[in-house]
Amino acid sequence: MRWHRQILLVAVLFGAVICRAGTANDYFKVGLEMSGAGQLPEAAMAFEKSAQMQPASGTLVNLGIAEWRRGRAGAAILAWEKARWIDPFDSRAGADLKFARTAAQVDEPELKWFETASTWLPPNAWAWLAGASLWLAVGLLVLPGIFRRRKAGWHSPLAALAFGIFLFTLTANVGVVSRTQIGFVLKKNAPLLLTPTRTGEVISTLTAGEPARQLRSRGNFLFIRTQTESGWIGRDAFGLVGD
Amino acid sequence: MLAFALAVGRAQLSTRIPPGAAAQFMVPQPAVDNSPPENILATAEFDPPVVRPGEKTFYRVTITATENSIKWPDKIPAPPELRLGAVARGQLTQPDGMPFHPVSGFVYEITALALGHFVVSNFVVQVGGSSVEVPPASVDVDGHGVTLPARKLSLEVSETNLFFGQPFRVRVILPAAPGNQIEALRDVQFNGDALLADRLATRRSVETVNRGGQLMPAFIFETAATPLVTGRLNISAQGFTAGSEFGGPVVISGPVMFPSGPPKYVLLVSDWVGLNVRPLPSEGQRPGFTGAIGKFLADRPQLSTNRIHVGEPVHLKFAFHGQGDLTRFVPPELPRTSDWQVIADNPPDNGFTLIPLTDEIQATPAIPFSCFDPSAAKYVDLTIPSLPVTVVGEDLPLQLAASDDEAGSAAPLKLSGLALMPGKTVASLKPLQLRGWFVGVQLVPVMVFFALWQWDRRRRFLEAHPEIVRRRQARRALRYERRQLKIAVEAGDSAAFVSHAADAMRIAVAPQYPANPVALVGGDVLAQFDDAARHGPAGVTVRKIFAAADEQFSIGAKGRADLLALHFEVDAVLLELEEKL
Numbered sequence: 001m002r003w004h005r006q007i008l009l010v011a012v013l014f015g016a017v018i019c020r021a022g023t024a025n026d027y028f029k030v031g032l033e034m035s036g037a038g039q040l041p042e043a044a045m046a047f048e049k050s051a052q053m054q055p056a057s058g059t060l061v062n063l064g065i066a067e068w069r070r071g072r073a074g075a076a077i078l079a080w081e082k083a084r085w086i087d088p089f090d091s092r093a094g095a096d097l098k099f100a101r102t103a104a105q106v107d108e109p110e111l112k113w114f115e116t117a118s119t120w121l122p123p124n125a126w127a128w129l130a131g132a133s134l135w136l137a138v139g140l141l142v143l144p145g146i147f148r149r150r151k152a153g154w155h156s157p158l159a160a161l162a163f164g165i166f167l168f169t170l171t172a173n174v175g176v177v178s179r180t181q182i183g184f185v186l187k188k189n190a191p192l193l194l195t196p197t198r199t200g201e202v203i204s205t206l207t208a209g210e211p212a213r214q215l216r217s218r219g220n221f222l223f224i225r226t227q228t229e230s231g232w233i234g235r236d237a238f239g240l241v242g243d
Numbered sequence: 244m245l246a247f248a249l250a251v252g253r254a255q256l257s258t259r260i261p262p263g264a265a266a267q268f269m270v271p272q273p274a275v276d277n278s279p280p281e282n283i284l285a286t287a288e289f290d291p292p293v294v295r296p297g298e299k300t301f302y303r304v305t306i307t308a309t310e311n312s313i314k315w316p317d318k319i320p321a322p323p324e325l326r327l328g329a330v331a332r333g334q335l336t337q338p339d340g341m342p343f344h345p346v347s348g349f350v351y352e353i354t355a356l357a358l359g360h361f362v363v364s365n366f367v368v369q370v371g372g373s374s375v376e377v378p379p380a381s382v383d384v385d386g387h388g389v390t391l392p393a394r395k396l397s398l399e400v401s402e403t404n405l406f407f408g409q410p411f412r413v414r415v416i417l418p419a420a421p422g423n424q425i426e427a428l429r430d431v432q433f434n435g436d437a438l439l440a441d442r443l444a445t446r447r448s449v450e451t452v453n454r455g456g457q458l459m460p461a462f463i464f465e466t467a468a469t470p471l472v473t474g475r476l477n478i479s480a481q482g483f484t485a486g487s488e489f490g491g492p493v494v495i496s497g498p499v500m501f502p503s504g505p506p507k508y509v510l511l512v513s514d515w516v517g518l519n520v521r522p523l524p525s526e527g528q529r530p531g532f533t534g535a536i537g538k539f540l541a542d543r544p545q546l547s548t549n550r551i552h553v554g555e556p557v558h559l560k561f562a563f564h565g566q567g568d569l570t571r572f573v574p575p576e577l578p579r580t581s582d583w584q585v586i587a588d589n590p591p592d593n594g595f596t597l598i599p600l601t602d603e604i605q606a607t608p609a610i611p612f613s614c615f616d617p618s619a620a621k622y623v624d625l626t627i628p629s630l631p632v633t634v635v636g637e638d639l640p641l642q643l644a645a646s647d648d649e650a651g652s653a654a655p656l657k658l659s660g661l662a663l664m665p666g667k668t669v670a671s672l673k674p675l676q677l678r679g680w681f682v683g684v685q686l687v688p689v690m691v692f693f694a695l696w697q698w699d700r701r702r703r704f705l706e707a708h709p710e711i712v713r714r715r716q717a718r719r720a721l722r723y724e725r726r727q728l729k730i731a732v733e734a735g736d737s738a739a740f741v742s743h744a745a746d747a748m749r750i751a752v753a754p755q756y757p758a759n760p761v762a763l764v765g766g767d768v769l770a771q772f773d774d775a776a777r778h779g780p781a782g783v784t785v786r787k788i789f790a791a792a793d794e795q796f797s798i799g800a801k802g803r804a805d806l807l808a809l810h811f812e813v814d815a816v817l818l819e820l821e822e823k824l
Binding site: 050059062082090104138143145177241 | 553601602603633635636637638639640641643655656657658659660661662663664665666667668669670671672673674675676677681684685688692695696698699
């Protein structure tokens, strides 16, 4: 009976995952149809729902294209950055980002060296790689003794290599966590405020798609630092890549 | 209904406006009579001049001067047999010829208390610093004479039970004079407590009215009024008769006669009418209440288009209709929103021009509005609902000119095409590094390594203490043999019983030597008992079992039954041996 229950539970979970993926695919198809028909707001909405249900690089590339064509540069750049967050090897997202930044005259976010390193692989890959390399090194050092096997000559070099990889992935993982605070201005001429209030003094206005780092938050406002200045911005005018 | 407008009045004379002052005047104004005060005339009369005791008559004084310049006395020299009511006063700007003549009227409602001929003697009033004599006037109070009714106005209101701020219709009726001649009524005023009369939404008409069962034509002045205090209010109306000087458009129904000759300006008053004004209830008030009181219905709002660009105006039209007075209808207030710029239409149009300021908008703002229904005595929600719109953002380039790429940015010249497949997916954009369960997963290898370490320690310990392993194995084998013993007893199989009992005893004592159980004999088992047990029942049982095991094929049927009867003793022996393991 216990086995039957476990099988049933696994089947239900698997079915839920399949259904979720199916609905996300339905929205993706609707988005494609709407884009073909020129109904860009509806297409963007469909792609956004699909991405909310199951984030996918292709979906986000299409969302960015729909947003760009309907005139929302900030939302488009954020969508393409998310696509590259999922799949750093997605060439379309990278090309569209370059095109958009050239057209909108906005800069790329300035990354530190460990953040640059973290872009070489998907964020989750760094996490798994760190875990696997650490335990591989530990296993190579410990398991032969436990199982009373003689240590082979390759055990120690492999353990050292795994440990080295682990140390490197630590920096990449720090870069991944650090990059989660990078976001992009969504609205055109979004005001950067001196205080986190509606009536706060406007320091300057930001361009849609301009990168910034979120440092802290208060109520409906986020304190961000752009490449030139710092200030408060409304939550609705700023989107983080890792959200 | 025959409707026409009478444009009454003299033709405007051409007026020369002095240079430099032209901007001061929008309309040429007639000159004002600034003749010396000695030309001011005063008249006095009773209307009617003959009344019965208890009947009312009006004592009316007319002075050709402005009302403000007349210092009217608090008391007039009236005999005590005439009871004076409150004085009503008014001023007429008489447009009769040039220059402009002011006429002021003072009216007392007088009740005659006794028979006789009564005179209000002449008296002097101060007019602009000069003395003007008001001539005497007399009234006859005759118990048998024929009297004419006093000429006065009738005041009718559409509602007498009102709420604060509720507009209601007021009709001032001037019945036809003798001979069915209709006279115009000018400079109508309302006397009473805090009543706001609308001077713009007025209507003048001549209609047939029923007075005391008799149909007669009457001049009707109609307007809207609004009470501005609560409680019991009394209002009355007053106005000057003006002959055929209607002074504006008049709607006439049926045949009428107008008086000929110059008009006679007589100040008439009406009786007082009582109103009961209640305050608006504070509970149940809904947002957007601008003071609209009545029974209103809202049409579905209409949007000129539902697909617009940022900064492109769209017109939201809405309409209200109902039984209330729409002349004092206050439309909804401008909604305050940061996403829309809202501009109200110029009255009397109802609507807003909406300009989207962002492309985040998906609907027009809901515009709260409500009215108070006096018949149901409750507030009614008439909020204009939000309507879905699609706001398209600014146009961004879909292709870059080749010259844009001179800086060598290596940027593509156009956007990529749409992806036909969703591509690589993740469960969430939040990285594993920030998820709690991933940290939990990292504990799994830790636990595995810990378990392996514990296992290795135990293994090394057992290697150092093999007796523990032997005893554990003996106990396990002993449990097996006891189950077999039970099966043999239940099956009545004495041979199996004896065999398993002997094996169990050997297994139970084997770790004590240590030795292989197969190599042990009954004596080895007995050696594990002390002397008392060895010569007691346990020793007897062991000997019997081992003897039977050696001779089991030569035992008869009775002997086999006796052996099966030993299973309690065998259990006791095995328990004792097991305790020593």
